[in-house]
Amino acid sequence: MTTTMRTIVTVLLMCWGAGTVAGVYFNDDLVLFVSDVQEHTKASSVVIVYAGDDQSLNTTSLMQLLLRKFSSKFVPSLTLNYSDVLRHHKSYRQHTTKPLFVVLITSYQELHMFQRMTGSYDMSYPSWLLVFTSETSRMCYRPSGNSFNLAFDTEMLVKCYNDPTVREWYSVRFNETSIYELITWTPERGLRLMSKKSFYERRNNLGGMSLSVVTVGKVPENGSHYNHNFYSSVLNELSKSLNFTLNFTCTEKFGGTYNKSENKWTGAIGRLERGEVELGASEFTMTENRLGVIDFSFPIMISRSKIYVQQPDGSAMNLYSYFKVYHINVWLSIKFTYIMASLVVTILRLIIKGKSLPYGHVSENFLSIWGILWQQGLPELPKETSVRIAYYVVLLEAALLTAIYSACLISYLAVTRPSLPFSDLKGLANDGSYKVLTLRESADYEFFQTSTNEEMEKIRTLMPESNSQPLSKEVGFQRVCEGKNAFFTTGHVKNLAHYKIPCDVIPLDTKRIGCFSITMRKRSPYKGLINYYLLKFIDNGLIKRLRSQVYRKVYNRDKKYKPMNIASVIFIFLVLSIGFTCSLMILCCEVFAHKANLEWRSRKTATISKKKMVERKALDEVNIAEYKDNLLYIAYLKTIHHRKV
Template identity: 25%
Template sequence: MAPAYIEDVNVAERRCRPLCVIHSCCYNMTQGQQYEANIKWLMFLESSVPLDELFMDLHIPFDCEFLVAQQSGDVSLTEMYRVHRYQSLQTYRVSNWSSGGGFVWTDTPFVKRRGDLKGLRTRGSVYPQAPFIYCEDDCARNHSGFVVQLWRQFEYRMNFTTRYEEPSHGSYGARDSNGRWDGVIGSVAANEADVGLNVLDFGTERLDDVDFFPPLWNLKKMLYIKDPGFKSPSTRLLLPFAPWAWRAILAAFLTFVTLLTVTWHLSGTNRTPQKEEKYNLYNSVFHVAGIFCMQSNYTTPKIHSCRMVNLTAYFTATLLFLAYCDSFITHLTVRRFDLPFTDFKGVLEDGSYQVGTTQAAITASYFKTSKDPVLKEIYWKLIYPGRKNAPGIVRTGLEMICTERRYAFVASEKIYLNLKRELPCEVVGIPRAYYSKAVSLIMRRGSPFKWLFSHHMLELKQTGIIQRIADKTWRPHTREILLEPPPSVTLEMVMIIHVLFVLGILLSIVILFVEYVTCKRG
């Protein structure tokens, strides 16, 4: 029998399972039989044998396909299983066979027939870590956040309840020197909990001891350092244009000065009335400077060639002014840091930063086993020397950026953004020093409910319910933090403009004084 949920699990594995047939004369020999889920079972019984009495003390696992065929006129096939060893036997007639009509199978898919866990109480190991899960008041009873709301969807769909427990060692989980896990992973691996309700990275070293739900997302893991400060305010006026652009503007200015002077001279300067403006070199410099500063002049050339130069200069200056204003405002509102490096290769070449990860080996292992020689060298030179002092949780690692000298830390971008306002200093990410990792929840290895959890996880993801839960259950103000609103312009950022304004006034006063003294002596 091909189960209806075949697309939600390993198809090849389920199709290739062997079929074990038990004859009615041997049913007494099955009392101590272990019915494994990787085998399909078909038992033939006489119709007079009551199923409840025969299987009263036998445990048929939830994920085991066990069919009983009985004949009373027609042949019926009954599916049997238990949700839990100590719960009642569940039966469901899946097919009838008659000589005239052949097999008639039920229309109810496998996932619907076994979708009800009959109020089973499960144990969930959880370590509060915003923004995915956190405590409102009492952490022993009142958890909130994305994971809790997602898990309630599972509880509603599958009809079970959960008792939340925090691990004795408060962390996601790391291996000790004996190879044993602690934290959430340790609780699930040691069968102290059925599921781990934290968003954890997929990792080959974890798959040996726990099973993962289908992936929730790919989360960005980025390298963070202490804010090195903004680019120098004294250079902000020059930032909108590249050096070659400033050189081109200077060349255009000198060209217009030259053209205005030459055209004025070649157009008959001797015939120009004495009261009209003379566009010699000295006057042309101030005339074109006024145009480039978007200032009008008190006279306009009477000669048409000079007017064309004037018009072209105004048109060019207007375009440059608009382009400069647009770029200058962008440079004021977009935070640009003087970062010591911009990617992992730069971190390695700099060599002065210690790179930290949590005690969980999954992040450090990414660098250690990477095929990229740069990442592997970062592990041995910058991560491995400080592994003994690695923080247990992400919050501690981000705080160490502020307290330790030249310390960098690898963390999930969403967790960083949630904790950003609570950190004692300004922390920034290195723009190209990141990688992505699939994350999800974990369950006890070999759990009979794995296929059912996987089915509902895929369904919740495909229908957009997971994303809707994420949008509605962030902590207060977290959505605003994640959106990263642009910072406001501070006085420090525009101080150079005020400094130039004051210097211009002082220079004007000095020139006025010099002119006054010169005229008085003359």
């Protein structure tokens, strides 16, 4: 029969010896019992495990009946011997969900074989069903130690010979087997639960056993490795509810990452991966690499990762701050509106007067509209009603725009906003002037080192070496206050160190969420139990209460508002200076132009006067000549007259 089936069901059948069918179980009743157990455990597949190939005819026929029964129920099933189970364990575990195992044992020899198999097998992976015969009934009622290598989360049902009670076996301590009467079974009535408690409500007592815990941080001066934090508080509540003690055995300086050169995990993760401790009580973030070597409980803390940088002093008002009140589209719309208003007023006046307007009338109307925008009076109130209405609409719009602009600008100046050259991870990577810090050998450091994102690769070049990263959150924030450093951590870590930060810091969102849990060694038998009670703590509000005690509400420091410096209002003085300078330059130009005009006029007048004088002189000379001629002519006439007389 093929061994590549993807489903495995385990039923351990320690049954009767060869040739003793009568007086033990009828095969039909046993098949019905195993079928009822499969339905109770909701196993998706069944595997019947037997000792070897030399089985009796009764055992072989029983296995065939079981295979036929499960086949009729469309439940995958197969038979395997002990060696096949061990050989194909990894393959089955990777490709199947939790099955139910059926193992046929007909003697004490097979019982010892099964014990040897369980010594190297993970008994928490499948569900088990053990059926003892009369020859092995003593072992059924009085198991010695922990013969089958049971764990706390092992699911094993045991049916003793000729006993309707089905018991549940598991182990709290390594060398003890705990027994719980769970089910009664008869052929007539089938399975009947003796308890309505759930799996972990039945197993809610660890018997005072001690679990070793590793923490992260500074080692206390008193020598104790107990660090009071949110996670140790949660473990304390779990220990009270489940009756176990916490042994804080060691404290590591950092969480830990995978060291490729040494081919091992460092820090607290390394201790959990090597099995030196059972639990970890600190701020461990889930990552893909960590999930491969340790187990995480249900997340009890979710926090956003942020980049913290030092808050700049005051709010720097740059050259464009006064234009940020309105969007560029609004400014363009205002400009277009006032140009069109100037044209409309010009056209209205042109239509009303019915004749061409003097040169420069359009610019005069534009200046009038611009004066209305700045609440200036008109040089001349128009008599036409249509033009007055146009001016009134412009005045109303100017009043609204001025009021909105003033309110927004005052709000912008009154509310201090930090001014940074970037606002996210992409901007930080492009800026390149800040060093990016994370806690040494933490999940955040691992995130940047293993990411293939282009922005993360840029930020990786801005990060110091691992040995230069801060060991604690307090040191990280202190370095942020000392220079151009950006600290990548979560919001709740910042809240813990809030009152120890020597300067004001501001967060930048990274759109990354961190999940924090209690950590355990890989395949810890207590993972399911811890998760079950953590969910109960979340439902009844205990986790929230513990979180509020440790992560107290952060109150901002009393802010000391500084007076606005000259750099913040330099633009106003710059505008005034430019205006005064332009006015003086225009005044000088006008003076020079006026003088030049006067000189030109005087030269022109002098030229005209000189020309007139020349003309007058020439005329006078002509007149004198004519006068002389007239005098000579008169004298000539008089001479002639005298001669005649």
